[in-house]
Amino acid sequence: MSKSSTLAFTGFNQLSANVFYCDPLQKSGPSETTSTSASENAPSLVILATWMGAVTRPIAKYLAGYQTLYPKTPILLLRNETSDVMYRSTRTQISRLQPALEVLEIAKETPSARILLHFFSNGGSIQIRTLAQMYKAKYNAPLPVTGMILDSCPGLEDLQTNYNAFAVGLPKFWLLRALAMTIISIFFLGHYIANIVFGKEPFLRKLRRQLNDPSLFPTSAPRVYVYSKTDDMVRWQDVESHAAEAATKGWSVKTDRFEESKHVGHMVVDAQRYWANVKSVA
Structure with missing residues (x-):
């Protein structure tokens, strides 16, 4: 496993340029004894992939939310920058995500593992797509997640x-x-x-297709799409059309359209409603 270092997020360790990890039961890198939650209602692991260029303060609000809901569940945090999308090679992106794959491999070995996947915008979608491709290349199987939250995504060109x-x-x-x-x-x-x-x-059209590819994401994992009618970065119609397509392919799909929230800003508008959506697929 990659070396870890102190982060601005309390209890988190940096495993690569883009990957951060926190196990409340062991404040270091993941090991064979981690990824075990004390609550039967809690996931074994939460994977949180942020939007492009997300900074510490807003990310911390989502981390705090998960730490309140599931205080003993490990969190795998994936960040990305504009450079990751615009010019960083696929090979480099895969290299940076390698520690995330290693954490996932350990987590899925937990008996009755429940892995919750939560990603934001097209930036987070890209990283999760790449992680799923890495997993498929190694195991010839879809990402072993049991629930998915798609926040403000995916968009279209x-x-x-x-x-x-x-x-x-x-x-x-x-x-x-x-x-x-x-x-x-x-x-x-x-x-x-x-x-x-x-x-x-087209890049985003391909990304949308991949997010609805059963060979990358299991149809057994229910999905909730959280988005807004006033989002000026991802149109609500594009999110709803993707959700409808997912439903036709076998996914259990729920949609929750906010009326006045900004892009990736739905939790700020109504935290209770937002976290209820999370719990519905956890």
Whole structure:
């Protein structure tokens, strides 16, 4: 297992650039004796994959929520940055996620293991898709999760909403922001041209298909989609169409559309309602 180091999140250890782990019963890296929850109603492991460029403070609110609900359940935290999506190679991303696969391998060995998967936006979706592909490549089986929460995802190719998503983490200084905006515009234009010239499947359309692929995610794991009608980064119609497709493929699906919350901001609007959704698939 990769070396661990102290994080801003109390009790968490860093296993790679993108992977962090906390086992309340053992404040170090995972071992064969960890991943055991004291409560029959608690998952054996929570995997939390954040949105692109998420910073410590908002992430900590979700960690605190899980630590309140399931105080003895280990949490595997996956973070990602704009660079992971825009130019970091698949090989590098796989390397960074390797410790997460190792944690998962240990957790699934727990008798009657229940692994809860919770991911946000397209950024978190990308990491979870990659983790599922890694697991399938090694075991020829879907990710061994027993419940899924999809928060504000998945979206579709739309210039304005996709741009809004990338713009969140841009510098405030106007010159740097203008430069970053230019780079992002070139990035989107390049992908658009490549899709036409080479007949490639659009990136987000491919991601949506993969999230509904039974060879990557088991149909036995119920799903809840939490999203908003006022989200300016992922359209609610795109989330609902993905949920409907999942239902036709055999997943048990629940949708909860908020009316006024921002992107990945539903928990802030109504925490009780949000965590009830989590518990419904845990």
